[in-house]
Amino acid sequence: xxxxxxxxxxxxxxxxxxxxxxxxxxxxxFSNLRWYKQDTGRGPVSLxxxxxxxxxxxxxxxxxxxxxxxxxxxxxxxxxxxxxSASYICVVSAYGGSQGxxxxxxxxxxxxxx
Amino acid sequence: xAGITQSPRYKITETGRQVTLMCHQTWSHSYMFWYRQxxxxxxxxxxxxxxxxxxxxxxxxDGYVVSRSKTENFPLTLESATRSQTSVYFCASSEFGxxxxxxxxxxxxxxxxx
Numbered sequence: 001x002x003x004x005x006x007x008x009x010x011x012x013x014x015x016x017x018x019x020x021x022x023x024x025x026x027x028x029x030f031s032n033l034r035w036y037k038q039d040t041g042r043g044p045v046s047l048x049x050x051x052x053x054x055x056x057x058x059x060x061x062x063x064x065x066x067x068x069x070x071x072x073x074x075x076x077x078x079x080x081x082x083x084x085s086a087s088y089i090c091v092v093s094a095y096g097g098s099q100g101x102x103x104x105x106x107x108x109x110x111x112x113x114x
Numbered sequence: 115x116a117g118i119t120q121s122p123r124y125k126i127t128e129t130g131r132q133v134t135l136m137c138h139q140t141w142s143h144s145y146m147f148w149y150r151q152x153x154x155x156x157x158x159x160x161x162x163x164x165x166x167x168x169x170x171x172x173x174x175x176d177g178y179v180v181s182r183s184k185t186e187n188f189p190l191t192l193e194s195a196t197r198s199q200t201s202v203y204f205c206a207s208s209e210f211g212x213x214x215x216x217x218x219x220x221x222x223x224x225x226x227x228x
Contacts, residue, residue, distance in 0.1 A: 031213045031214075032213055032214055041221075041222070042221055042222070043204050043206070043219025043220050043221055043222055044157075044204075044219050045219070046216045046217070049214060049216070051214070089156065089157070093213035093214075094213075095213075098211055098212070098213065099145060099147070099162070099208055099211050099212070099213065099215065099217060100159065100162050100170055100172065100211075101159075102159070102213075104156045104157045104158070105156060106154065106155065106156040107156060
């Protein structure tokens with residue numbers, strides 16, 4: 001069964017610190033992986049998307065990595081800010097699939113404290 | 115630039131009542147989606163539409179009805195609301211609906227069924 005598992009479920013860090021969120025998937029055949037940021041009370045917003053041939057992609061202080069061999073991805077946040085407090089959702093798409101069958105992780109809730 | 119909007123933002127109803135959640139997008143995107151988000155489940159697809167008058171079931175369609183007579187609107191109707199349909203509902207749209215296409219989410223509707 002295609003699944004996406006995220007860890008940790010929640011994380012608290014101090015402002016200015018770095019953190020890394022994990023995403024493991026069993027989706028096959030793999031097409032692409034996307035990270036979304038969801039602020040409290042709002043809809044998710046896309047941060048990055050990576051296809052199987054990409055290892056790293058950055059978006060400002062956010063850097064996503066992908067290891068298609070081990071089926072793992074990580075989202076690294078550098079020099080965290082209070083505005084980074086949000087849930088981060090990993091979404092995987094199977095090759096040949098449409099957006100009607102994306103596989104969503106349950107998300108990691110990040111709290112950045114001053 | 116309105117983007118994608120949902121109404122109402124909050125709704126309280128009683129078991130057995132019919133409820134319609136509205137979704138409107140100004141981009142003329144072909145694809146539109148309805149998700150529900152519950153604690154412990156992440157986002158789950160209810161229905162999606164590839165174009166006007168074309169709709170398809172997602173992972174959890176039971177108890178819901180959709181229609182799409184115009185490209186920009188995609189209403190979701192709960193024909194006879196149940197307590198298990200208490201959730202936050204998100205509408206999303208994407209231009210082409212391919213696996214690499216970005217989905218843009220609305221702000222959500224928080225529905226409580228008493």
